[in-house]
Amino acid sequence: MNPEEVNSKSNSRRDFLKGIATVGAGVAGLSYSAAYAGAENILSEDRFGALVDTTLCVGCRHCEWACAKAHKMPVPEIESFNNRKVFQEFRRPSNSSLTVVNEFENPKNRLIPINVKQQCMHCDRPACVSACIVGAFSKTAKGPVVWDSDKCIGCRYCMVACPFQVPTFDYEKAIQPMIYKCDFCAERQKGGDIPACVDICPVEAITFGPRSELIREARNRIKRKPEVYLDYIYGEYEAGGTSWLYLASKIFTEIGFPKLSQKAAPGVSESIQHGIFAYFIPPASLYALLGGLMWMSKMKKEIDTEISKEIEEEERIEKIHRIDMEGKNE
Amino acid sequence: MRKLIDFKKVILKLLNNHFPSNNKNETAERYLIHGSLGKISLKGFSIICLIFISFGIFALFSNPLLPHKEVKKSQKTVAQATDWKNIHSKGAINCKTCHNCEYPTKKDPCLINCPKNEMISIYHAPSEGPEIVIIDELRERYSKVVFSHKQHAQMSAMSTGCGGCHHYNTTGPILNCKKCHEVARKRENISLPDLQGAIHRQCMNCHRQWSKTNSCENSCHVPIDKDSEARTKDQIKRLEGKIHPEVPFPKRMIWTTNYEKGQIVTFYHDEHSGLFNIDCKTCHLEDNCVKCHNKTNTVAKFEENESIAVKHTKTHEDHHKPCGNCHKDDKCSKCHSKVIMNAFDHLRSTGWALKSFHSDLECEKCHVNQSPPHKIKSNCNSCHSTWTLGKFKHERTGLALSKSHIEMDCESCHENKIYSDKPICSSCHDDKNYPKHLPGNYISRLKVRKVIK
């Protein structure tokens, strides 16, 4: 045992209380911002969305071109997008193309394939927003989920969290690698424009508008042509609802969509987090409990050592007495 | 913070339970009204009642929205005045099918954005439409698009009909797309595609086989240059008078199906389209152009006795939909068999052979207004009623009567004038019997025709 520790015995209780009080104050300050940041619902009722009708898409891939142009990414001439050979392999949104169109066989008519445009779904309760360590992702009230390059540390937790496996990362870049993801042309939307892909689509396979209205329109289309559409709007409830919605004539899992539950992706993990950090009560009480335990065990030990010291002292005195006696005797 | 909000919610809930209204002011207002009513005397109350009643009666008579009879009357007058009666009464169209207001005027017809399947499409023959349509919406940037309307109409006549493109096609002049489809992509009403989308959907539903050489720029949207005018003229010249070539079709098709009791289905296309005269649209309504025009843009060639394995991706209903138009009450064995079926045979199917010149007749001659043809309740007389003694040349039947027989009454041989039955010889001869003994000689068909002429 350290001698200092014994010396500070008298101070120990006051220090203890002081220390715990300081920690308590600090904890109270943290609790607001840390535990509940971003938990409240900021979604506006008339937030925007996009309805992709895969039965209309003709696979011209002009959206890919327009997207790259709008995001100032290097892109070949629009004519080169007429090449249909790219459909031979299944592609996913990537660093060079934030949206991609894939082709699937149409069971009803082999000669007219099904084309499906894919990009970030812009979830209403996005996993990436909940997961991001520095809050670089945010869901804007009007719909888009956007990424802030100035905050991002490149941990790629968003990619782990995303149920649609959308964000991609610059693995080949040593300095300032980026996360790539469709941003629903948030900048264009701010300026009153519609997203670039919606703007260029020759057949308006993507309809842009308030999400609630899009759902109504999607239902109408299904009602009008029940022989064409599956009676299902992908994205209405998937992962707690997404801003992008899809209509299709073929089962969604067969045209490149994951089968997801209706639960919001970050639901469970957030409730665990908020359970552990409910107003910092659990950690603070654990702290107090351990503090109490430590103090009690210390007190107990001090008493023990004092008793043993007393015994020792007595023994020593006895010994001295004995030696004295012996000396006297001699 | 959250707790605070929760607390607020709880208080609000309590308040709401106490006062059924959400709004505190509203509650207060209600109390005020009660208070004022209490103060008004009986006299005042009755005056107010009178005012209300008179107002109600006035409203009852003047309100144009409620009484149905009134509206009908007024509608009639409008219709008469504009002379649309004839147009609108055709096909028993309800006003509300197309108009969303009570009084459509020429200025504001308040047409509703009808969904395609509820739309009225009046059928026209391809020849009724224009031969060439020139689309020049984007004249600032691109040269004119020369659209071969007639050829497309002829193709549509075989599948979707006019409604395939003109999905909202009432009587009267053809509506311009712009009438319903807005030009701007960013717009309030998203229940309809914008103009660009609407037009492209019509074209690109079929024209999907683009490549680097067959792209937007060199198909439709040719950028304007000095040759634009000449090019357009050239295109028009090329398309003028051009018609869609006759569509080849297979004589018969043999499918191998999953149906165990009869895997083979033999379909005689020529019978259905020729003999039975079934319209292409009846079966091919939902077919796309690519059914014939495959990827390399050559018309698919059909080989005789082409055998096609069934695509398993189609549902049972989808497979049988085209046949169900006529064969809905037939048993499976009507088409499904273990062997390849023979072509249609009147004798085998009905037990009555189409003998002699009957086989040259069109089905409709006998099966009047029958689609599909089924058993008729007529005998020879129903058609041949004008035949009387002396006027009827028995050679028509292929049997030239001998001189001794010509003079006889019909009933002598054809008992009770039932000509379908076997003629009897017993009225004169004891030992003779038809057809062993003939009352004359058979003659060749050629001779029969001559006789008829």
Next chain:
Amino acid sequence: MNNLTLNQISHNSHLPSQVKFKFFTPGVIILCLFALNGLVFLAGRFLFGIGSVTNLNNFYPWGLWIGVDVAAGVALAAGGFTSAALGHVMHKDEYHSIVRPALLTALLGYTFVACGVFVDIGRYYYIWHPLVMWNGNSALFEVGICVMIYLTVLYIEFLPLVTERFMGRVKMWGFLKIFNPILEFFLRLTDKTINKVMFIFIIAGVVLSTLHQSSLGTLMVIAGDKMHPLWQTPVLPLLFLVSAISVGFPMVIFESILASRSFKLAPEMHVLSKLGSMVGPILGIYLAFKLGDMFIRETFVYLKELTFPAIMFYSEMIIGVIVPLIMFLNKKVLQSSKLLFTASSLVIFGVLLNRINNFITAYKPPYAKVAYYPSIGELSVTIGFVAMLVLFYRACVMIFPVITQNHNHVEIAKTKSKVIL
């Protein structure tokens, strides 16, 4: 003070002292080579990006570095807080001899976890961002913040060892001489104040550990359906915490036996068997949670067929939990240093495999065409880090009073050191 410590070293065998032993042995040289190899690949990562060294891609954003360097690293450094709880919070004096080695393991472990994170994140120069940019919903944020604070706490907890070793002996050469009095003053100041507030940090260390050990489990919860149901469960944080606690003492035992063998000291069996006797019940609790979770969610259906995940699950549970559980409940095992070492190694292997399974085996992202497997670069860096950790441990043990040695050995060491000096 100086005399006192020296006296303590020479006269009191219960107090820890620095080990006097030659640093380089053949094993150490091999370790150095491994470390160097890792550093080469690290240079590649920092020059040409993460993709140049790793097999990570857009479907598998996390691989060996997160699974082993970070997740398993944090778990295996749990010896620090468990022994601190035992030695300091419970004031069980008999365990004081293991507190310092455990503290050093935790300190180095967490330092390398931080290094692992630093290497793995794309923008390592923004590693400080979580300090100012908060996202309370993120499990990773919580892990990050807790690890940062805990690492600081660990270093504060380590300060007494520094003062004990260097107070009154600050002798720097050359122009650095000027700083000697200043450094001496700071050391004395820390020495005076640190013990009065140390309990705050000790408790904070334990609390922070429980928090981030469990939050490390929460990390993968958000992956949802992308994780194999054998591992994906909402009680992952609890399982992570309990498994971390259960691996704490085995890690201390493992490292203590290894160190004593390496420095030719007799293993402190009287302490280690006592520690070992506590492992059994904790492992039992962990097994109960794990099985309970499996039966409640009925995930045993995935164990019927011997698929790769099922095999991994079986090996994690049988080799890593059930076998050592049986061993730790046996008195013979607790008495024998060899068997105790084996049992501890098994628990460590089990937890290591569990973390690998949770972060790599269980993670099945949609659209991935090829499954992830670590590249040579990733393996080299991880092995390099482990080698460096061992080397640092060896160095620290020789510089700071960490290990409690038997009296005889100290004498021998003293004579040896005289010779060397």
